[in-house]
Amino acid sequence: MTSRSPKTTARTSSEARAVARTQTLLKGKDGIGTVRRTTLPGGLRIVTETLPSVRSATFGIWAHVGSRDETPALGGATHYLEHLLFKGTHRRSALDISSALDAVGGEMNAFTAKEYTCYYARVLDTDLPLAIDVVCDMLTGSLIRQEDVDAERGVILEEIAMTEDDPGDVVHDLFARTMFGDTPLGRPVLGTVDTVEALTADRIRRFYKKHYDPTHLVVAAAGNIDHATVVRQVRRAFEKAGALTRTDAAPVAPRDGRRAIRTAGRVEVLSRRTEQAHVVLGVPGLARTDDRRWALGVLNTALGGGMSSRLFQEVREKRGLAYSVYSYTSGFADCGLFGVYAGCRPNQVHDVLSICRDELDRVAREGLGDDEIARAIGQLKGSTVLGLEDTGALMNRIGKSELCWGDQMSVDDMLARMAAVTPDDVRDVAAELLGQRPSLSVIGPLKDKQADRLHTAVA
Template sequence: MTSRSSATTARPSSGGRAVARTQTLLPGSNGIGTVRRTVLPGGLRIVTETLPSVRSATFGIWANVGSRDETPALNGATHYLEHLLFKGTAKRTALDISSAIDAVGGEMNAFTAKEYTCYYARVLDTDLPLAIDVVCDMLTGSLIAPEDVDAERGVILEEIAMTEDDPGDCVHDLFAHTMLGDTPLGRPVLGTVDTINALNRGQIARFYKKHYDPTHLVVAAAGNVDHTTVVRQVRRAFEKAGALTRTDAVPLAPRQGSRTLRTAGKVELLNRRTEQAHVVLGMPGLARTDDRRWALGVLNAALGGGMSSRLFQEVREKRGLAYSVYSYTSGFADCGLFGVYAGCRPSQVHDVLKLCRDELDRVAAHGLADDEIARAIGQLSGSTVLGLEDTGALMNRIGKSELCWGEQMSVDDMLARIAEVTPDDVREVAGELLTHRPSLSVIGPLKDKQADRLHEAVS
């Protein structure tokens, strides 16, 4: 990714306070879309994108911690902690937290992924100071009270049960396990019933202290915001909590690694009494920092990214074998996954898998036609822009970019990278990835003979 940064500017200290460092990463146009970044002396990063034409603002805090940072015994701790940060601080009860945002018509939520966690609130621009105060208080002052740990355990167990009741969702967790095994990336973000029941308050509190240091955090705000004002309000909130005492601290660098996936031909079947069989056929993909990800994005769009894609046309339109069929990519710091999902009647599983495998082999051998690539580039470009039409999406983009890449890319630069993808680029990445022997994950009511035949799909 690329950033166009102005020279670093130092804001004069007042009253002996250490100096914050501020940069303009993307200049925008006439003040619209300007992205600025400030690093506070305690190592806390603050990025903002200014859109004066809107009346809303989204404020979020990203933590560089996800389920891949957990030991087997701590599986699910990151997500458990996400829940607990909403349960109360020294200043606010759980009801105070929720009612403060509800009272101004705002939205507040959080999500946990394998490599990061995000807490955010979307409010009217005039209510941004309130959102900043509430979210910062949650992140710096959570009590993690023993009674809350016990009460929330039941909520998380219900969330696990809800996910397991949705095989179309659960099959993706199974696919991660099929490809990555019993590793931090291969385990479910929610944890398991056993690990959640075993976690105690001490373990979660230590996890909180270790991973929610300001050097591990990125604050992001987008909408009708003023960067200097946001920095001042965030700094005040963190200093009141005593969270910026290490004046020489530096931000944690983005994750790095060189993990190579060698899983091939593995089959995992979870036999359940469902109306449909849910399948994911896939192979290793690309890390999120790989420059070939743009070509992979075009390949994914053409192969299974929309109604005109090959998989949708072959499996659903021409043969009516599935309602939902698509391909997708997942990129991590050091590896990635590429998968094809389909939900179909159990009796049609082998026909669907054969069609998907044949299409993957065909594209690996012959690439895509020029018109398919042109259509995929247009689809990817349009969806990229349309997906950034609200302040929440903009906050996600700048926050994740800072945390995962350590730099920002303008929308124009992103569109240029997509437009630069050539048929040879797509052919090269297809030839490298799709020639891997795939692995397979299936959830459904398959009979023994059907289950035995699943290995044919990956042979």
């Protein structure tokens, strides 16, 4: 062991303290709802939101990697890796991981998206140290053994098959391909049977080492917690795994994206023997950082966000042509989607599309009425607040905000941005987005003549 002088030791400790910095991002009332961030040496960020009135806590780790970061040969690697991190570490077997949370009545899961991945556990507040230790161990100490890769391959292929059996899910993947083509945003998050079968343990290990560095991770916790305690426990877990050896690393910046290839007026039809035809009609939308996203949120809610929305009233209530009809938005780092989904009997698909196209064209020309905008704003504000009633939702909000925006916005500020949307704001974004030539994706048992007629819906 090499000895160091007291002077050198003191200087090193001082430098380490200077690197680890804590900020209060949002100040709550009497400490409730306070959001803090600590950046550790090595670039690991830890954000927490304190809610002393509950008896639970949710702990999550967000990775700055999604299916958008895959090459064609690595299709599905991000999601594959999500599965493998549950298969065992140097300290725990797969059974140890699952039984640890089961034994305290907790729940643990993960999800993979186009631009990020999240692993989380929800437990009683007294069991938070256990959740931190288990999830951090998974993220830093995964073995990714060949036998686990081989075993999990079958599970993922079954998941792909299960998804393929649900045309209501498949049509959204089809629409992404219709809009973005053969690009990372146009490919399915799960990958395909061919790409999953071709992935090797070595490729997945390299992918893991590249994208699960502390600089690419955000730790988020919400509930009846103490920020300083969470920081100490997370730091201990990462240092135990040897994952904080660098002291000069800075967190990666929020993704700025690469301009995706977008096409207009494309029609893709997938013939399936289904009872319904599943359709998505849509246009390019807005990036998640676009300030007009608040106006788009109001537009989306008024058009297809509830039972009082235009599309629900016109398609379902007045004509009974569909059971499920709604609109939605997806925002990425540099682009987005706005889509309308409907499921209907195959012989009514043209009527449904005609009504949807007419409503989109009408709103593009005329905008929305004041009463519709007021109702949509009220609906958005209420659903936003109600959606943040549990610690899991709070953890998702602060973790995703840190990873995707690098900042936090209070709920009051969010509600104020919604309330500030004007009819002119909605009219402008409607004219720009809905005035574009749409693309269309359809899955169902359509005959050739029916499929040929679908091109008129985007003409």
